[in-house]
Amino acid sequence: MESTSNRSQRPPKILITKIGLDGHDRGSRVIATQLRDAGMEVVYTGPWQEILAVVKLALEEDVDVIGISALATDHLLVPKLMDALRSADLAHVRVVVGGIVPPEDESALLMAGVSKVFHPGSSRDEIVSDMNRLASEARSR
Amino acid sequence: MNQEPMQLPLPGFENARATWQRDYSKHIADDHAIRNRSGIQVNALYTPHDWDSERYMDDLGFPGQLPMTRGIYTTMHRGRPWSQRQLIGLGTPEDYNRRLKSIFKAGASAISLIPCNSVYRGYDMDEVDPLLLGTCGTIVNSVEDMDIFLRDIPIDQISAAQNDPLPFTLLAFVLAVAKRRGIPWEKVTGTSNQSDYISHFVANHMFFRIALPGSRRVLTDHIEFTNKHVPGWNPVSVVGQHMQQAGATPAEAMAFTLCTALQYAEDCMARGMAPDTFLPRFTFFFDISVSFFEEIAKLRAGRRVWSRVTRQRLAAKDPRSWRFKFHAQTSGVDLTRQQPLNNIARVTLQAMAGLFGGLQSLHTDAFDEVFSTPTEEAARVAVSTQNILRHEAHLADVIDPLGGSYYVETLTNEMEQQVETTMAKIDDAGGMYKAVESGLVQTMIGESALAFQRQVDSGEQKIIGVNAYQVEETPSHHAPLKRPDPAVTATQLSRFKAFKQSRNQARIRAALDTLASAANSENENIFARVVEAADVGVTHGEIVACLRREMGVGQPLVVA
Amino acid sequence: MSTGSNSEATTDLTARLLRGEPAALARAITEVENETTEMSAILRATQPRLGKATIVGFTGAPGAGKSTLISAYIKVLRARDKTVGVVTVDPSSPFSRGAILGDRIRMAEHTTDLGVFVRSVAARGHLGGISRTTARIVDIFDAVGKDVVIVETVGAGQSEVAVAEIADIKVVVCAPGLGDDVQAIKAGLLEIADILVVNKHDLPSADTTIRSLKAMLDLRNNNRDAVQVLATVATTGVGVNELAETIESKCTMHRPTRSPRTRIRRVLAGIAGQIVETHLQDTDDSAIDAVCDAVQRGDLSFESAAQRLLAERLGR
Numbered sequence A: 001m002e003s004t005s006n007r008s009q010r011p012p013k014i015l016i017t018k019i020g021l022d023g024h025d026r027g028s029r030v031i032a033t034q035l036r037d038a039g040m041e042v043v044y045t046g047p048w049q050e051i052l053a054v055v056k057l058a059l060e061e062d063v064d065v066i067g068i069s070a071l072a073t074d075h076l077l078v079p080k081l082m083d084a085l086r087s088a089d090l091a092h093v094r095v096v097v098g099g100i101v102p103p104e105d106e107s108a109l110l111m112a113g114v115s116k117v118f119h120p121g122s123s124r125d126e127i128v129s130d131m132n133r134l135a136s137e138a139r140s141r
Numbered sequence B: 001m002n003q004e005p006m007q008l009p010l011p012g013f014e015n016a017r018a019t020w021q022r023d024y025s026k027h028i029a030d031d032h033a034i035r036n037r038s039g040i041q042v043n044a045l046y047t048p049h050d051w052d053s054e055r056y057m058d059d060l061g062f063p064g065q066l067p068m069t070r071g072i073y074t075t076m077h078r079g080r081p082w083s084q085r086q087l088i089g090l091g092t093p094e095d096y097n098r099r100l101k102s103i104f105k106a107g108a109s110a111i112s113l114i115p116c117n118s119v120y121r122g123y124d125m126d127e128v129d130p131l132l133l134g135t136c137g138t139i140v141n142s143v144e145d146m147d148i149f150l151r152d153i154p155i156d157q158i159s160a161a162q163n164d165p166l167p168f169t170l171l172a173f174v175l176a177v178a179k180r181r182g183i184p185w186e187k188v189t190g191t192s193n194q195s196d197y198i199s200h201f202v203a204n205h206m207f208f209r210i211a212l213p214g215s216r217r218v219l220t221d222h223i224e225f226t227n228k229h230v231p232g233w234n235p236v237s238v239v240g241q242h243m244q245q246a247g248a249t250p251a252e253a254m255a256f257t258l259c260t261a262l263q264y265a266e267d268c269m270a271r272g273m274a275p276d277t278f279l280p281r282f283t284f285f286f287d288i289s290v291s292f293f294e295e296i297a298k299l300r301a302g303r304r305v306w307s308r309v310t311r312q313r314l315a316a317k318d319p320r321s322w323r324f325k326f327h328a329q330t331s332g333v334d335l336t337r338q339q340p341l342n343n344i345a346r347v348t349l350q351a352m353a354g355l356f357g358g359l360q361s362l363h364t365d366a367f368d369e370v371f372s373t374p375t376e377e378a379a380r381v382a383v384s385t386q387n388i389l390r391h392e393a394h395l396a397d398v399i400d401p402l403g404g405s406y407y408v409e410t411l412t413n414e415m416e417q418q419v420e421t422t423m424a425k426i427d428d429a430g431g432m433y434k435a436v437e438s439g440l441v442q443t444m445i446g447e448s449a450l451a452f453q454r455q456v457d458s459g460e461q462k463i464i465g466v467n468a469y470q471v472e473e474t475p476s477h478h479a480p481l482k483r484p485d486p487a488v489t490a491t492q493l494s495r496f497k498a499f500k501q502s503r504n505q506a507r508i509r510a511a512l513d514t515l516a517s518a519a520n521s522e523n524e525n526i527f528a529r530v531v532e533a534a535d536v537g538v539t540h541g542e543i544v545a546c547l548r549r550e551m552g553v554g555q556p557l558v559v560a
Numbered sequence C: 001m002s003t004g005s006n007s008e009a010t011t012d013l014t015a016r017l018l019r020g021e022p023a024a025l026a027r028a029i030t031e032v033e034n035e036t037t038e039m040s041a042i043l044r045a046t047q048p049r050l051g052k053a054t055i056v057g058f059t060g061a062p063g064a065g066k067s068t069l070i071s072a073y074i075k076v077l078r079a080r081d082k083t084v085g086v087v088t089v090d091p092s093s094p095f096s097r098g099a100i101l102g103d104r105i106r107m108a109e110h111t112t113d114l115g116v117f118v119r120s121v122a123a124r125g126h127l128g129g130i131s132r133t134t135a136r137i138v139d140i141f142d143a144v145g146k147d148v149v150i151v152e153t154v155g156a157g158q159s160e161v162a163v164a165e166i167a168d169i170k171v172v173v174c175a176p177g178l179g180d181d182v183q184a185i186k187a188g189l190l191e192i193a194d195i196l197v198v199n200k201h202d203l204p205s206a207d208t209t210i211r212s213l214k215a216m217l218d219l220r221n222n223n224r225d226a227v228q229v230l231a232t233v234a235t236t237g238v239g240v241n242e243l244a245e246t247i248e249s250k251c252t253m254h255r256p257t258r259s260p261r262t263r264i265r266r267v268l269a270g271i272a273g274q275i276v277e278t279h280l281q282d283t284d285d286s287a288i289d290a291v292c293d294a295v296q297r298g299d300l301s302f303e304s305a306a307q308r309l310l311a312e313r314l315g316r
């Protein structure tokens, strides 16, 4: 039986989710589908996840990258998520944020450990290649 | 609606047409089909072959007359300019009150409040992460907040559009304030802008508070209550905007909106209300994309369909019931972060499409909305855009100025057909309520959103600065972030807590018990109980929580 | 076949796994799901601990309410202080091989409950409603002491009988209005069902579905324990207590026949089958070709050809 495979060959596993108050899910649905079409395995949730729920989810699913879709000001909570991930020993998991994020907030997010902020208009190719790169970074923990 | 090309009694027409066709093919050998966002093929040229004024009375008629294509009023913008409704909502109730007064000095008579997202989600300020408080709108949690908000504002002289999803606590607070000031409810006018729970369930989940069956009941109660006690109030605004922003094509958005309105009307009729008692107070709200002619055709077609279904399906007799009154907002979805000043051009086109589409009221987006809450300068440009269109470009001088255009009339007919095809699908699924309950609508919207994204990704749909004509830019066009001062938020929070403490707790408990029992009874009006509760000081969050407990939490149907 | 590496890291992982650390559990599942070199070592470490959990499979047409029902069932289990492991399987796209894993959306009620561990996996082209390694993931949950392990199969409407191999109790979920009651029978789902649930009993036509299912069961008149037909409303929890009771009592009925050896034999049979299948179908081997030709000529029966291949080509 051909049973062994290299860990880096498995499809990236991504969590697409929303925290905070906003509930618009067009962006996260489109992204989830695009990532699937790029060969990734995408765990998808509804909006308004608690930070602790996201951490538990990321842990159980052993995801490589968490994508937070934030349309209003919900990205302000992401630094709290980063802290929670670190305390759960999940510092290797890469976090990206997609949505309307003002420049000042973007630098704050990057400072807090977010790997990348995708703005409206980011191309599919850019997102897919960044996600692939981040997933393999997460795996080489 | 496309009939066989008729032989036109125009001497030389056929010959000239054949010549043009031949020459055209010579110049453009492989003329690929162009389709608009709704999937309708757009030809290079439209002539009397496609639409001809023989159809004038069937398709158009006169403004204010059936089939309403040319507008719902006799005089349209010439008689009464559209209302310019700009949204405001940042800071504390005091800030808001100051802003409101300055807007009034500038001559506005219609206001529209944006509450904080915590309010939208149905929470009081002591229930959410303080980091998010007041970052996207004003916090209004109680009758006390509303009182500050409306200090020195003549409630009976303004028209207020409340962004107030059910159970309509904001309107309840306004009614309580009016009562305190001795203003009769008959004088309170405005619109419950966010009453369309179906669109919230499908697309704007943040506003969706109570599970579907409960939402259905509360909205019907609200319509019944305002009908009787606040007759100048529009209890229903059906929001096509949410559907379109979630990805529905313009034709789909129009179809879903009309089906939703039919659903609400049928629910009222099932209650025993006569159509002509509530339909004149139905209003609509559309998103206008930059797909210029398509949007114009969408709005003209929608008007025609509404005037038909109200008569044929709802048996409405009063002409006011046939009128498709709508507010429109230029679509933020089309705006780009790249080369943001380009957004001014986009908003101008969107606004023009809305005006030519015959809107009653208009909100123009600020060009910098893609970054955060608009700066003052950008907000001014947005308002000026409307004024320029009206006073300098004279777009309001002629009623339905594109009426009779071969293209616009053909496209209006084709859009109408598309709208009806989609409406038939919803009818087959058992009506809008059932179609969203089962996820049919969500799936359709998801597919359209993805299809559009694929066109952008492939470059088939060009977006300037995004996938075409990009330039190197250094981010510049945004003002420093305006975030609420934490100290101010903290003060508001402690005032809120003090307010809660100071209330007569027994009365609060009694009001909540009454509300809960109304939710569990068959024949009590829930909104009437909401109004009473607001009056004795029950807060927004307490009211929503009570109804969520009794009727189920509103969870969107997540369609992956 | 790999014998597995016994690197320090793997030893550490298995130790943490057996101590019950959630992160190690998640990681071990990843190794097994992806059949990495660490897999064998992890599985061997878990083998002595198998056979304690109750394994319940939920299968049925797409949208029947499997995930919602599982969530409601978990609620009952948690009220009884049982710990739960869940594997949900979603289909992979045949084009991109990617997948959207959305079952746990319906299990939102348990998002912060540490007594519930949910893992979503993609079928990755494997047929039968589960992924190739689902059974091993179930084993890991069993080994770390989950009281109940639940498997949700792909709701693809295809024959999803593979879950019968792993689950002690097979729950087949139907719903009115999906037209799947008849389809379920076609797909052979009825044969594997221990419990038939007609979910969405709040919908008007549910009773008709129940009646037609019962009629069909009567027609079959088979000898095994009567299949029970239950009605539920997964969204409100109606009927779910009864479902939990039925699962429990069916399980105690089956228990005595379940010795570790029987289970291991069943697993071995499955794996051996997979090995044989891979070998016979995918290996370039002139001796196999020769046997095929002999069958083609009529010199050998299928039966003896298979025996011969087993002995000669696979008997090393």
Ligand SMILES: Nc1nc2c(ncn2[C@@H]2O[C@H](COP(=O)(O)OP(=O)(O)OP(=O)(O)O)[C@@H](O)[C@H]2O)c(=O)[nH]1
Pocket: B557, C060, C061, C062, C063, C064, C065, C066, C067, C068, C069, C103, C106, C154, C155, C156, C199, C200, C201, C202, C203, C232, C233, C234, C235, C236
């Ligand atoms: N009315 C009603 N709806 C239900 C019930 N149970 C589930 N649903 C709804 O049915 C839809 C599908 O439910 P799921 O639990 O996702 O179904 P599933 O079988 O897991 O679906 P797949 O995993 O996609 O095959 C959801 O919208 C549920 O809310 C029920 O008892 N009554």
Ligand SMILES: [Mg+2]
Pocket: C066, C067, C068, C102, C103, C152, C155
């Ligand atoms: Mg499921």
